Amino acid sequence: MKNKRILLIIGGGIAAYKCLDLIRRLRERGAIVRVVMTGAAQQFITPLSVSALTNERVFTELFDLNDEREIGHIRLSREADAILVAPATADIIAKMAGGHANDLATSVLLASDKPPLIAPAMNPRMWLNPATQRNVARLKADGVRFVGPDQGEMAERGEAGPGRMSETPDLIAALSAMLGMGHSGPDASGPLSGKHVVITSGPTHEPIDPVRYIANRSSGKQGHAIAAAAQRAGARVTLISGPVTIPDPAGVDTWHIETASEMKAAVAGALPADIAVFCAAVADWRVDNENGQKIKKAKGAPPPALSLVANPDILKTVASLKSGRPRLVVGFAAETEKVLEHAQAKLKSKGCDLIVANDVSSATGVMGGDRNCVHLVTRDGVTSWPEMGKDEVAQKLVEELARLIETGVANQPSAAKSKSKAKARAGRGDAAKNARKKKVRK
Numbered sequence: 001m002k003n004k005r006i007l008l009i010i011g012g013g014i015a016a017y018k019c020l021d022l023i024r025r026l027r028e029r030g031a032i033v034r035v036v037m038t039g040a041a042q043q044f045i046t047p048l049s050v051s052a053l054t055n056e057r058v059f060t061e062l063f064d065l066n067d068e069r070e071i072g073h074i075r076l077s078r079e080a081d082a083i084l085v086a087p088a089t090a091d092i093i094a095k096m097a098g099g100h101a102n103d104l105a106t107s108v109l110l111a112s113d114k115p116p117l118i119a120p121a122m123n124p125r126m127w128l129n130p131a132t133q134r135n136v137a138r139l140k141a142d143g144v145r146f147v148g149p150d151q152g153e154m155a156e157r158g159e160a161g162p163g164r165m166s167e168t169p170d171l172i173a174a175l176s177a178m179l180g181m182g183h184s185g186p187d188a189s190g191p192l193s194g195k196h197v198v199i200t201s202g203p204t205h206e207p208i209d210p211v212r213y214i215a216n217r218s219s220g221k222q223g224h225a226i227a228a229a230a231q232r233a234g235a236r237v238t239l240i241s242g243p244v245t246i247p248d249p250a251g252v253d254t255w256h257i258e259t260a261s262e263m264k265a266a267v268a269g270a271l272p273a274d275i276a277v278f279c280a281a282v283a284d285w286r287v288d289n290e291n292g293q294k295i296k297k298a299k300g301a302p303p304p305a306l307s308l309v310a311n312p313d314i315l316k317t318v319a320s321l322k323s324g325r326p327r328l329v330v331g332f333a334a335e336t337e338k339v340l341e342h343a344q345a346k347l348k349s350k351g352c353d354l355i356v357a358n359d360v361s362s363a364t365g366v367m368g369g370d371r372n373c374v375h376l377v378t379r380d381g382v383t384s385w386p387e388m389g390k391d392e393v394a395q396k397l398v399e400e401l402a403r404l405i406e407t408g409v410a411n412q413p414s415a416a417k418s419k420s421k422a423k424a425r426a427g428r429g430d431a432a433k434n435a436r437k438k439k440v441r442k
């Protein structure tokens with residue numbers, strides 16, 4: 001960060017207070033921090049405290065003759081090595097998506113010659129609102145990068161979900177990645193360069209009441225490893241993660257959600273994409289009537305009966321999109337018996353191009369563990385890979401996806417051919433021979 005010029009645009013949200021610590025940490029690393037504050041931001045923290053920490057004057061007005069004479073909003077934006085908007089409110093995001101420039105912050109952003117980094121912070125319902133998700137998708141398509149929001153408790157009592165601004169270390173990691181320092185950034189010559197890949201990972205939690213939920217054993221290790229491998233291959237990656245304890249992959253735009261419904265909304269917001277990989281272990285059911293209060297044990301009463309309803313099938317929804325379907329839709333199949341048989345059935349019922357099947361019986365230790373043994377199932381057959389680390393599975397899978405999207409042949413995995421694949425190819429050979437025979441007869 002030494003001598004890097006960071007322009008921090010502080011929006012009007014309670015998370016603005018986190019910027020004071022962020023400024024200190026950036027300056028400890030040798031960065032030169034300039035700050036623009038919106039009018040609303042000044043309701044939460046004062047320009048005086050920001051100026052004391054940056055050791056610079058703070059910019060607040062678009063029409064300030066002194067500012068314009070001394071530096072001007074164009075220079076303010078061009079002189080920065082990186083621009084971070086934190087907290088980015090729904091309003092700033094909407095203005096950016098619409099190309100507005102009616103105050104200093106939005107004018108600087110519109111005048112910038114480099115895409116900024118956005119750290120959203122808002123109420124979960126505002127974040128998940130289709131209007132916000134549309135604006136986020138628009139900005140992402142324009143090359144704008146996002147860090148967060150994180151999942152958790154809101155300042156408003158009793159509110160929780162995706163919408164917390166990322167913590168200082170995550171903001172610094174994302175800035176470093178953007179500045180090409182400390183983390184390997186997307187490789188412009190990588191096989192997935194220019195592609196947008198959306199990946200789901202981890203479990204979903206389906207609340208029963210405010211303290212209990214239905215969950216599964218997914219750790220997110222496999223999905224996160226695929227996200228990191230796709231990013232290394234040059235892709236712009238949006239990772240939609242359920243509640244996990246592992247860190248977000250560096251340089252990957254990670255959205256945190258809790259329930260299947262939130263995951264579905266987030267996936268819709270992240271599209272369009274060239275490739276979508278559904279590695280998350282989405283709960284198939286949720287409790288029909290989530291209890292607003294903790295369910296109490298009543299003396300002598302039987303345990304409460306849970307009534308379940310089906311969750312939306314995210315993979316199937318995306319695979320059957322009439323318009324905007326990713327060119328390659330990849331599902332996973334987590335099975336405990338008849339792995340290939342069930343995976344083949346899933347390939348059909350979900351309508352995806354490829355199923356990555358794995359045996360998740362407890363003896364395999366795949367769910368939550370570090371190793372995996374997968375089978376790639378397509379309409380043409382099955383390719384089985386030997387057991388390996390989840391990072392290696394991810395690397396090989398990404399290479400395979402790059403090959404499939406390059407050749408446009410989404411249903412013919414390469415590498416070692418299994419018996420069934422050979423059989424399928426033999427079948428195709430017969431069909432071709434018959435067709436040739438017919439032609440000759442004609």
Ligand code: PMT
Pocket residue numbers: 200202217218219220221222223260278279280281282283284311312313314315316330331332333334335346358360366367368369390
């Ligand atoms: O997270 P780890 O500990 O590293 O473990 C990795 C893993 C075992 C979770 C992963 O490799 C895996 O198998 N993921 C898929 C888990 C799963 O839910 O499989 P399924 O067979 O129940 O679902 C089939 C497919 O439909 C999956 O792509 C799933 O993401 C998707 N799905 C399922 C239900 C639903 N409502 N919506 C979905 O999109």
